[in-house]
Amino acid sequence: MCSALVGWFADIRLADRLEVGGKGGSLGELTRAGIEVPAGFVLKTAAFERFIEALEIEAPVRERVESLEAEDLAAVTALSGELRARFAATPLPADVADAIARAVEELGKGAAQSGVAVRSSATTEDAADASFAGLQDSYLWVQSVPQIQDRVRSCWGSLYSVESMSYRRKRDFKEKNVAMAVVVQTMVDARTAGVMFTRSPLTGDRSVMTIEGSWGLGSAVVGGEVTPDRWVVGKITGEISVREISTKLIRHAAAGGGGIETVPVPEDLQLAACMSDDEIENLRTIGRKVERHYGRAQDIEWAVERGSEKILLLQSRPETVWSAKESAPVGRGAVNPSLHVLSIFGGRR
Numbered sequence: 001m002c003s004a005l006v007g008w009f010a011d012i013r014l015a016d017r018l019e020v021g022g023k024g025g026s027l028g029e030l031t032r033a034g035i036e037v038p039a040g041f042v043l044k045t046a047a048f049e050r051f052i053e054a055l056e057i058e059a060p061v062r063e064r065v066e067s068l069e070a071e072d073l074a075a076v077t078a079l080s081g082e083l084r085a086r087f088a089a090t091p092l093p094a095d096v097a098d099a100i101a102r103a104v105e106e107l108g109k110g111a112a113q114s115g116v117a118v119r120s121s122a123t124t125e126d127a128a129d130a131s132f133a134g135l136q137d138s139y140l141w142v143q144s145v146p147q148i149q150d151r152v153r154s155c156w157g158s159l160y161s162v163e164s165m166s167y168r169r170k171r172d173f174k175e176k177n178v179a180m181a182v183v184v185q186t187m188v189d190a191r192t193a194g195v196m197f198t199r200s201p202l203t204g205d206r207s208v209m210t211i212e213g214s215w216g217l218g219s220a221v222v223g224g225e226v227t228p229d230r231w232v233v234g235k236i237t238g239e240i241s242v243r244e245i246s247t248k249l250i251r252h253a254a255a256g257g258g259g260i261e262t263v264p265v266p267e268d269l270q271l272a273a274c275m276s277d278d279e280i281e282n283l284r285t286i287g288r289k290v291e292r293h294y295g296r297a298q299d300i301e302w303a304v305e306r307g308s309e310k311i312l313l314l315q316s317r318p319e320t321v322w323s324a325k326e327s328a329p330v331g332r333g334a335v336n337p338s339l340h341v342l343s344i345f346g347g348r349r
Contacts, residue, residue, distance in 0.1 A: 005099040007042045019044045021121030021181035026316050033293045035286065037313050040116070040185030041103045045123060047096045048156055048180045054093065055086060062175035065160070070169035073162070080162045087157030092149055100152065100184070101145050107186065115141035115187040115254060118151040120158055123179045124168070136164060136180070140219065141187055143258040148184060155182045188312055189254070192274040193218030193303035194228055196283055197319065198235070198291045204322035206297070208241070209233045209287050213274050215265050216251025218301055218314065225262070226250060229274050233284050240280065245273050279304065282311055290316050297322070 012020050012028030020028065024042035031037055055061050061083060068076055092100075107116070120136030137158035139151045158164065159180045168178065194213030199206045212221060212228040220226045226249070232242035248265050255261040275283075283302065290298050290313070297319035303312050 003099070005044055005047050005096060006103045007044055009037065009040055009042075012042065018123055018179075019046070019181065021045065021123050021179075021183075022317070023119060023121035023315060024181050024183050025121075027183060027185070029293070030290070030313055030316060033289070035290060035293075035313055036310065038117075038186045038188050039107060040183055041107060042121060043096075043100060043103075043152060043182040043184065045179035045181045047093075047099070047152075047182075050093050050096060051087075051090070051153075051156060052179075055090060059086075061086075061160075062178075065165055065168075066175050068165065068169050070166055073166075076165055076169070077162050080160055080165060083160040084157040087153050087160070090153070092153065097149055100149055104145050104148060104184065107184070115143055115258070116148065117183070117185045117187050118142050118148055118155060119183040119185065120155040121181040121183050122159060122164075123177070123181070124173060136161070140217065140260050141254045141258050147258065152182045156180050185314075187254070188303040188314070189306045190217050190303040191215070191306040191309070193301075193314075194221045194274075196287050196300040196302060197297070198287045198300070199297040199319060199322060200232070201319075201321070204325070207235055209235055209284060211275070211280060211283055213302075214246075214248050214251065215269060215274050216253050216263075217260060218252075218303055219260060220250065220252040220262075222301070225252075231275075231280055233280060235284070235288060238281055238284055240277070243273075245271065247271055248274065275304070279309075279311065286311060286313065294318070 007016070007020050007024070009028045009031040012025060013032055014025040014029040016028065017025045020042040027037050027040065052061060064079060068079065117138065117140050119138040122136055137155055139154070142148050142151050159178065192213050192215055194211065195218070197210045200208050200210055211231045211233060214221050214226045214228040221228045227246040229246055230242065230244040231240055233240050247270055249270060250262050251265050252260045253263050287300060290300060298316045299319050300316045301314040303314055305312060
């Protein structure tokens with residue numbers, strides 16, 4: 001059941017973005033649509049606002065960010081360091097700390113000990129008209145309530161990273177509209193993980209899906225540390241038109257003391273496909289269902305759970321690159337209509 005500070009995936013949806021952020025809203029939406037995602041909850045933006053209010057009593061935060069010039073990298077960097085240090089040093093409000101502890105306990109006995117992901121979910125991310133992907137922090141295999149509480153503050157602080165503040169200033173976002181929720185989600189012990197694009201990321205072709213994956217956690221794929229296996233699949237027919245199996249030398253796995261570590265892939269798996277054709281077909285079916293639900297192309301993160309071999313979705317966000325190109329004007333206004341003709345023939349005037 002949702003409260004003022006905590007929302008469970010089954011009770012939230014994308015329309016709740018202002019309370020749960022883009023990632024949290026998407027995970028709730030997927031859950032309600034019958035797509036399997038790892039269990040979890042969202043610490044709502046109300047908790048962030050409580051924390052910011054306490055900081056603002058001591059010294060301004062949002063006002064100082066809005067006063068920055070996007071091109072003044074030195075000023076952005078200095079303010080980022082100052083604000084992130086303040087976030088790290090300021091204790092959580094007692095009711096927020098208690099809400100996290102109770103929600104982790106409810107998430108499942110031993111869930112925190114076996115590991116959870118603590119993931120930033122800003123109100124401005126994963127929107128259809130802007131992509132903030134990768135600008136805020138996420139943490140994997142966090143193993144205790146105190147660590148989770150610390151990582152929540154780190155996620156909040158990452159809203160004031162150099163990259164995130166610069167992005168907002170360049171686009172003139174109003175800081176009062178910017179807030180951070182935090183997703184706390186059971187980790188998947190991934191045999192294989194990767195990404196799926198429900199239209200070609202290279203050509204924009206809507207008739208195909210592109211699936212990329214590698215052994216272990218998906219962070220190695222998303223972070224570009226491995227060259228993943230790659231399949232291009234007909235969205236309707238299921239025909240695999242491209243099959244590229246790479247040499248996969250390393251994978252990301254859970255580290256003994258929490259977090260992740262890089263480990264070598266056994267020699268017999270280095271050149272083996274990380275997904276079977278049946279699993280590719282299952283991913284295609286899931287991808288089509290998600291795209292139909294949202295009514296537009298999606299970029300999806302997925303994982304295959306070790307042991308159960310179940311495919312779980314970790315995230316789905318709108319595809320923005322080709323959508324932006326299609327929504328851009330095809331020509332520019334001109335007083336002299338003949339200029340449009342001239343532009344067709346090389347833009348000569």
